[in-house]
Amino acid sequence: xxxxxxxxxxxxxxxxxxxxxxxxxxxxxxxxxxxxxxxxxxxxxxxxxxxxxxxxxxxxxxxxxxxxxxxxxxxxxxxxxxxxxxxxxxxxxxxxxxxxxxxxxxxxxx
Amino acid sequence: xxxxxxxxxxxxxxxxxxxxxxxxxxxxxxxxxxxxxxxxxxxxxxxxxxxxxxxxxxxxxxxxxxxxxxxxxxxxxxxxxxxxxxxxxxxxxxxxxxxxxxxxxxxxxxxxxxxxxxxxxxxxxxxxxxxxxxxxxxxxxxxxxxxxxxxxxxxxxxxxxxxxxxxxxxxxxxxxxxxxxxxxxxxxxxxxxxxxxxxxxxxxxxxxxxxxxxxxxxxxxxxxxxxxxxxxxxxxxxxxxxxxxxxxxxxxxxxxxxxxxxxxxxxxxxxxxxxxxxxxxxxxxxxxxxxxxxxxxxxxxxxxxxxxxxxxxxxxxxxxxxxxxxxxxxxxxxxxxxxxxxxxxxxxxxxxxxxxxxxxxxxxxxxxxxxxxxxxxxxxxxxxxxxxxxxxxxxxxxxxxxxxxxxxxxxxxxxxxxxxxxxxxxxxxxxxxxxxxxxxxxxxxxxxxxxxxxxxxxxxxxxxxxxxxxxxxxxxx
Numbered sequence: 001x002x003x004x005x006x007x008x009x010x011x012x013x014x015x016x017x018x019x020x021x022x023x024x025x026x027x028x029x030x031x032x033x034x035x036x037x038x039x040x041x042x043x044x045x046x047x048x049x050x051x052x053x054x055x056x057x058x059x060x061x062x063x064x065x066x067x068x069x070x071x072x073x074x075x076x077x078x079x080x081x082x083x084x085x086x087x088x089x090x091x092x093x094x095x096x097x098x099x100x101x102x103x104x105x106x107x108x109x110x
Numbered sequence: 111x112x113x114x115x116x117x118x119x120x121x122x123x124x125x126x127x128x129x130x131x132x133x134x135x136x137x138x139x140x141x142x143x144x145x146x147x148x149x150x151x152x153x154x155x156x157x158x159x160x161x162x163x164x165x166x167x168x169x170x171x172x173x174x175x176x177x178x179x180x181x182x183x184x185x186x187x188x189x190x191x192x193x194x195x196x197x198x199x200x201x202x203x204x205x206x207x208x209x210x211x212x213x214x215x216x217x218x219x220x221x222x223x224x225x226x227x228x229x230x231x232x233x234x235x236x237x238x239x240x241x242x243x244x245x246x247x248x249x250x251x252x253x254x255x256x257x258x259x260x261x262x263x264x265x266x267x268x269x270x271x272x273x274x275x276x277x278x279x280x281x282x283x284x285x286x287x288x289x290x291x292x293x294x295x296x297x298x299x300x301x302x303x304x305x306x307x308x309x310x311x312x313x314x315x316x317x318x319x320x321x322x323x324x325x326x327x328x329x330x331x332x333x334x335x336x337x338x339x340x341x342x343x344x345x346x347x348x349x350x351x352x353x354x355x356x357x358x359x360x361x362x363x364x365x366x367x368x369x370x371x372x373x374x375x376x377x378x379x380x381x382x383x384x385x386x387x388x389x390x391x392x393x394x395x396x397x398x399x400x401x402x403x404x405x406x407x408x409x410x411x412x413x414x415x416x417x418x419x420x421x422x423x424x425x426x427x428x429x430x431x432x433x434x435x436x437x438x439x440x441x442x443x444x445x446x447x448x449x450x451x452x453x454x455x456x457x458x459x460x461x462x463x464x465x466x467x468x469x470x471x472x473x474x475x476x477x478x479x480x481x482x483x484x485x486x487x488x489x490x491x492x493x494x495x496x497x498x499x500x501x502x503x504x505x506x507x508x509x510x511x512x513x514x515x516x517x518x519x520x521x522x523x524x525x526x527x528x529x530x531x532x533x534x535x536x537x538x539x540x541x542x543x544x545x546x547x548x549x550x551x552x553x554x555x556x557x558x559x560x561x562x563x564x565x566x567x568x569x570x571x572x573x574x575x576x577x578x579x580x581x582x583x584x585x586x587x
Contacts, residue, residue: 018471024465025461027468028461028464028465028468029461031464031468032419032448032457032460032461032464033423033426033441033444033445033448034445034448034449034452034457034460034461035445035446035449036449036457044458044461047458047519047520048458048461048462048465050520051411051462051519051520052465052475054408054520055408055411055412055475056474056475058405058408058409058412058474058475058478058479058482059473059474059475059477059478061402061405061478061481061482061485062402062405062478062481062482062484062485063478063481065481065482065484065485065488066481066484067477067480067481067483067484068480068481068483068484068487068534069484071295071296071309071339071536073296073337073338073339073340073341074296074333074340074341074342075333075342076338077335077338082335085202085203089202090202090429092200092202093198093199093200093202093429093430093431094428094429094430095427095428095430095431095432095433095435096433102428102429104428104440104443105437105438105439105440105442105443106438106439106440107439107440
C-alpha cells in the first residue's frame with residue numbers, strides 16, 4: 001500500500017445470485033436447444049437455484065487473481081493438410097444423407 | 111501376462127479365452143461391459159500367437175486383454191459414451207490412446223460402461239443402466255469409469271482405459287479396490303476421446319498394480335499430431351521402478367484441507383495408515399496447506415459444465431448421433447433430438463454451463479471459477495516447495511449403495527471434493543487401494559505430484575505395493 005493512501009474499506013462487489021425463475025429457465029433451455037416439459041420446470045429451477053446459491057460466492061474468493069490460462073501443449077505440427085476421412089466415412093453416421101450431403105429439415109422458406 | 115505370452119508359457123489365445131469365459135460368468139450380474147468383442151479379440155490373439163511362433167518381436171503389452179471405456183473410439187466399433195445420443199454411433203477412426211495399445215500388441219476385448227459423457231460418479235447416469243461393484247452388487251462402482259474399474263477388480267482383464275475429468279479414474283479405482291492413474295493433462299493424447307470438458311479431460315488407466323500402470327503409461331504417453339495439447343514423451347518409468355525398494359528421501363505433504371473434517375472416519379483412518387506405511391519405508395511426512403481447495407468443487411463444476419455446454423453443442427442431429435424426426439424446421443429438429451438423446455444429468459450440466467458462461471453471469475460464475483483455478487494452481491506450487499508428493503483420501507466417503515444419492519446432484523458433486531483440485535491444476539494423481547471399512551468396502555488414497563512427475567506417484571505406490579497386499583484383494587472367486 002502506498003504511504004498515505006487510504007485502505008479501501010469497501011468489500012469487493014459481489015452480485016447477489018440471480019433468482020432462477022421461469023424466464024431464466026426458458027432462456028437457458030432455448031440457448032441450449034433443449035425442450036423441458038412444463039411440469040419439470042419447477043424441479044429444475046429448484047435444483048439450479050441451490051447450485052447457483054452455493055456457487056455464487058466464488059467471486060469473493062480470488063477477486064484479485066488473474067484468470068487461469070490454458071496450459072501449453074507441445075510444439076504444434078506443421079500447418080499442412082493431413083489425411084482426412086472420406087466423404088462416405090463422414091456420412092456413415094449421419095441420420096440422413098443424400099448426394100454426398102447431410103440432409104436436414106427446411107432451413108429457409110421458399 | 112505379456113512376459114508369459116512372450117516367453118511361450120501361455121498363448122494369447124488362452125489368455126483371451128480365459129478373460130471371455132470369466133466375463134461370461136460374472137458380467138451378466140456386474141454389467142461392467144456395454145459390449146464385448148470376442149471375434150475381434152480372438153482374431154487379434156491368434157495373430158499374436160502366430161507372430162510369437164514365427165519368432166517376431168512382440169510389444170510390451172503382447173497378449174494382454176484390455177478393456178476401453180465407452181468414450182474411446184475403435185474404428186468400426188460402436189462408441190456411445192454411455193448415451194442414447196450415440197447409441198448407434200460407429201467410430202470412423204481409432205483413438206490415439208487405443209492405437210498405442212494396439213501398437214503395443216494389447217488385445218482390446220470390449221467397451222466398458224460409464225456415466226453419460228463422463229458426467230457422474232456412480233455409472234448410474236449411463237443410458238444402459240448402472241454397473242455394480244464387484245465387492246458388493248448393491249454398491250456403486252464409482253464413476254464415471256466405473257465399468258473399467260469393475261472389469262479390473264473382477265479380473266476380467268488386467269488393464270482398462272478410462273478417462274478422468276474430475277476424478278473419473280481415481281474414484282472408481284478406489285471404490286473397486288484397484289489402482290488408477292490420471293496422468294498430467296496433455297500427457298496422453300485425447301484424439302478420439304469423446305469430449306466432455308477439454309481443459310480437464312485426460313485419458314487414464316486402471317490396473318491392479320502401479321507397475322502395470324507404468325507399463326501402460328510408457329506405451330501411451332507422448333506427443334500426437336492429432337492433439338495439439340499433447341506433450342512430448344518423457345523417459346520410461348517402468349524401468350525406474352525395478353530399482354525402487356524404499357521411499358528414503360521422499361517428502362510427503364499432507365494438505366490438512368484434504369485430510370481434515372468432513373471425512374468418513376474409516377476413510378481418514380485408511381489414509382493415515384497409508385502415510386504411516388510410507389514413513390516406515392523411509393518417507394518423511396510434512397503438513398502443507400492448499401487454502402483455495404474449499405472452493406474447488408464450485409470452480410470445477412462451473413468450468414466443466416461451461417465447456418460441456420460448448421462441446422456437446424455438436425450433437426445437433428445432423429452429422430451423427432440421434433435424430434428425432436418429424437420436425438419440419440432445423441432448430442425444432444435439433445431441440446427435439448437433444449432433448450431425447452441426453453439424459454437428465456447431462457441436461458442439467460448443459461443448462462448450468464450455459465448459465466455460467468452466458469451474458470450477465472459470466473464474470474460472477476465462470477470468470478470467478480477461472481480465477482480460483484489460477485489461485486489453486488499457485489497453492490499447489492507453494493505446497494510442492496515443501497514436499498515431493500501429496501497424500502489424501504480419494505473420496506471423502508466409502509462406496510455407497512446404488513440409488514442412494516441420485517436425487518441430490520449437489521450432494522453428489524461434493525463427493526468429488528478430493529479429486530477435482532488436481533484436475534483443475536492439471537496434475538498427475540494415482541489412487542491406490544489401502545484398507546477397507548469394517549464391512550469390507552474397499553478404500554483408496556491418492557498420491558498427487560507436480561506436472562510431468564508421474565514417476566513419483568508410480569514409484570511411491572509401487573514401493574508400498576511391493577510390501578503389502580491391499581491391491582491383491584479379490585472380490586470374486
